[in-house]
Amino acid sequence: MNRKKDIPILAGLTLVLLAAMLLSAKIGVVDIGWAELRGSAVFWQLRLPRVVLSVLVGSALAICGATYQSVFRNPLTDPYVLGISSGASLGAAIAIILGLHSYLWGVGGMALMAGLLTMLLIYKIASIGNRMHTTTLLLTGTCFTFLAGAVISFLMVLNQDKMESIVFWTMGSLGSASWNDVGILAPVVLLGTLCVLFYSKDLNLLLAGSETAKSLGVEVEKVKRILLFATTMMVAFAVSSCGVIGFVGLIVPHAVRLLTGPDNRRVIPYSIVAGGLLLLLCDTLARTLMQPAELPVGALTAIIGAPVFIILLYKNKKQF
Amino acid sequence: MIKLSNLHYSYGDKEILKGLDLEIAKGRFCAVMGANGCGKSTLLKCIAGLNTAKGGRISLDGKDLAAYSTRELAQQLSLVQQQSHTDMEFSAFEIVLMGRNPYQKRLQNESEQDWKIVEECMKMTNTWGLRFSKPHEMSGGELQRVMIARALAQKTPVMLLDEPTSNLDIAHQMEIMQLLCDINANERKTILIVVHDMNLAYHYCQELLLLKSGKALYYGPMEEGLTPERIKEVFGVEAEIYQKNIFFRK
Numbered sequence A: 001m002n003r004k005k006d007i008p009i010l011a012g013l014t015l016v017l018l019a020a021m022l023l024s025a026k027i028g029v030v031d032i033g034w035a036e037l038r039g040s041a042v043f044w045q046l047r048l049p050r051v052v053l054s055v056l057v058g059s060a061l062a063i064c065g066a067t068y069q070s071v072f073r074n075p076l077t078d079p080y081v082l083g084i085s086s087g088a089s090l091g092a093a094i095a096i097i098l099g100l101h102s103y104l105w106g107v108g109g110m111a112l113m114a115g116l117l118t119m120l121l122i123y124k125i126a127s128i129g130n131r132m133h134t135t136t137l138l139l140t141g142t143c144f145t146f147l148a149g150a151v152i153s154f155l156m157v158l159n160q161d162k163m164e165s166i167v168f169w170t171m172g173s174l175g176s177a178s179w180n181d182v183g184i185l186a187p188v189v190l191l192g193t194l195c196v197l198f199y200s201k202d203l204n205l206l207l208a209g210s211e212t213a214k215s216l217g218v219e220v221e222k223v224k225r226i227l228l229f230a231t232t233m234m235v236a237f238a239v240s241s242c243g244v245i246g247f248v249g250l251i252v253p254h255a256v257r258l259l260t261g262p263d264n265r266r267v268i269p270y271s272i273v274a275g276g277l278l279l280l281l282c283d284t285l286a287r288t289l290m291q292p293a294e295l296p297v298g299a300l301t302a303i304i305g306a307p308v309f310i311i312l313l314y315k316n317k318k319q320f
Numbered sequence B: 001m002i003k004l005s006n007l008h009y010s011y012g013d014k015e016i017l018k019g020l021d022l023e024i025a026k027g028r029f030c031a032v033m034g035a036n037g038c039g040k041s042t043l044l045k046c047i048a049g050l051n052t053a054k055g056g057r058i059s060l061d062g063k064d065l066a067a068y069s070t071r072e073l074a075q076q077l078s079l080v081q082q083q084s085h086t087d088m089e090f091s092a093f094e095i096v097l098m099g100r101n102p103y104q105k106r107l108q109n110e111s112e113q114d115w116k117i118v119e120e121c122m123k124m125t126n127t128w129g130l131r132f133s134k135p136h137e138m139s140g141g142e143l144q145r146v147m148i149a150r151a152l153a154q155k156t157p158v159m160l161l162d163e164p165t166s167n168l169d170i171a172h173q174m175e176i177m178q179l180l181c182d183i184n185a186n187e188r189k190t191i192l193i194v195v196h197d198m199n200l201a202y203h204y205c206q207e208l209l210l211l212k213s214g215k216a217l218y219y220g221p222m223e224e225g226l227t228p229e230r231i232k233e234v235f236g237v238e239a240e241i242y243q244k245n246i247f248f249r250k
Helices: A003-026 A039-073 A084-097 A105-124 A134-156 A166-171 A181-199 A200-206 A210-215 A220-242 A250-261 A266-287 A297-316 B040-046 B070-076 B091-102 B112-122 B138-151 B170-187 B200-205 B228-235
Strands: B003-013 B014-024 B029-033 B055-060 B077-080 B158-162 B190-194 B207-210 B215-221 B236-240 B247-250
Touching: A003 A039, A003 A220, A003 A266, A039 A200, A039 A220, A039 A250, A039 A266, A039 B228, A084 A105, A084 A134, A084 B200, A105 A134, A105 A220, A105 B158, A166 A297, A181 A200, A181 A210, A181 A220, A181 A266, A181 B112, A181 B170, A200 A210, A200 A220, A200 A266, A200 B091, A210 A220, A210 B077, A250 A266, A250 A297, A250 B158, A297 B014, B003 B040, B014 B040, B014 B055, B014 B207, B014 B215, B029 B040, B029 B170, B029 B200, B040 B158, B040 B190, B055 B158, B070 B091, B077 B138, B112 B138, B138 B158, B158 B170, B170 B200, B200 B247, B207 B228, B215 B228, B228 B236
Parallel strands: B029 B190, B029 B207, B077 B158, B158 B190
Antiparallel strands: B003 B014, B003 B055, B207 B215, B236 B247
């Protein structure tokens, strides 16, 4: 319950994360020695932006998962399961075909609009009174994922010259990461994170139900709107930079809660660090496990995440 | 003082409250009774600011309810609902601490005073021993006492309770009602409670608000209000009152 102790622990974990980033950027098809690091273009222009991007995306997805789980009062939700990631990826794909990627926020902006639209539809379809129906929520999300995947494959066949492989959009890849991507994503993640941190106490109260939260002084509708916008924005820009990477937002908050308990004022900060660490680890494995071939990073997160999802589904069976 | 004038509320086309006029003075302990669907819970939610009235007005201490911010209202009114959420992982202590939210700044930590108030409220409701327990580890009666402790921690002059005793056995029902009686007497809080059990209300509450199809049929002292005639009119059952107990005839 004492959150003062968290500060040195979080600082320590951040140091671990930074060390892991450095180490990860050093290894790969070509191992770079400590002495050569400063002059290595592979290190500075290929590996480092990729490593930084993986941490940004991992943190963003973890925060969004934790937020969705509290707002929807449902332990099974994350951007991927809800179909928000897929909706956003469809928006990003359309933006690329329309040639919007020459504008700085073009792809992300379009992904954001598609993500918000998906969020709105899911909210409308799955809410009964002020509670979300779990089965409907999950089915709607799954359905959106299929739909977005199908439309993207159509678009790709029609625009083969402009699009990367379908694997990029459905399994995610950090392979094309550049400092440019980092520059676009970093401010979005920073802004979104600050927003969620600012409202993290309200998130706790939302867990007690909308009506209770309101009777305890939370401006429920306003807070929900702000939080869903901030998180969908993070998801949309993350997806625009590296495609759909699933389950990070599901696994991380649950793992964190085992250690911190349910208080979002602790869950969110720990999820930031843990999410970054998890995706960094997965991406490092994705590019080193079968070198020189590269695994889709989303396949790795799914291998860890899908069983976790099934375990949670089993544990929550009584509630449906 | 809570004042309702010509209060209307409807869910879609269905009109629930059809012009309610009422003045509840400070410090009263009032039972809200009536048949299912007559608008008891709807009324409570309107007063709590969860439902926005479709017509008429509600004022609290002379100030229109709509003029209060959510936060200000949470310092005036606390609410205990029928169903408490048992799927939360927060401990009883943390749940009661949530009652202090209307007094805290957003990024502020809980103060010494908050902790002291929570301890006091939990001791008053006899839940201090449960402070580390989670909702799913508690019985219905224990959880309801924790919810009352949270409402107490809000330090509001008015407490609204929507069937806090349903799903409890008779011993726990009486325990909750006695607790509310003490709170009413010692803290001088105005308490509005929706109850189904007539005997329970008859024994513990000073006042009665009897609703019939969206209107107030009676508001006043309990003993004068709950008569066999009115019971027949509202619930359609034959009743007899004998030595301060209500008996029903088949």
